[in-house]
Amino acid sequence: MSNKVQSDSSSVGPSCSVVDSTPTHTSEQTKTSTNNSTTSRKKAFIKFVKDPQTITEDLMRKRAKNTEAARRSRQRRVERMESLEKQVAELxxxxxxxxTRLTVLEIEKKSLEEKNLDKDSMIKILERQLTEAHQRIIRS
Known part of the structure; x- marks a missing residue:
């Protein structure tokens, strides 16, 4: 596309040239315009609040409010930490x-398993004796 523009401009002749219509700004001009708009906003604010005493009082109130908010935030953090420490102690x-309960239950389980083994062996002994007695009765 740019090749076409160049060929068109070159075909017109040496007296004509293509001019870029976009404005060029240096960084210094941009800074100045930004500073001017900031300055004008500041001036508008100062015109809005004319009394410097009012500005100072507002700033003092804002700082006091911020200080109080920070104090409350720190207090909440301390309370949260105390709550977490209490929870850690309870847990x-x-x-x-x-x-401790698990240890007691494991000991009880082991004891019951031993009793169960004793009873199983007693059952086997009694079943064998019963079978032998039954065999004797049948032979007699």
Whole structure:
């Protein structure tokens, strides 16, 4: 596309040239226009609030409000940490109690398994004796 424009401009002759219509801004011009708009906004604000005493009072109120908000935020953080520490202590106690209970239950389980084995062996002995007694009765 740009080749076509160049060929068109060259065919017109040496007296005509293609001119770029987009404005060029240097970074200095951009900074100045930005500063001018910022400055004009500041001036508009200053015109809106004319009394410097009012500005100082507003700033002091804003800082006091911010300080109070920061204090409340720190207090909430401290309370949250205390709550979490309390929860950790409670869960640690509960964990210890559960471990103790688990140990007791494991000991009880082992004891019951041993009793069960004793009873199983007793059942086998009694079944064998019953079979032998039954065989004797049949032979007699």
């Amino acid at each position: 640690t106690i509960e964990n210890t109690e559960l471990k």
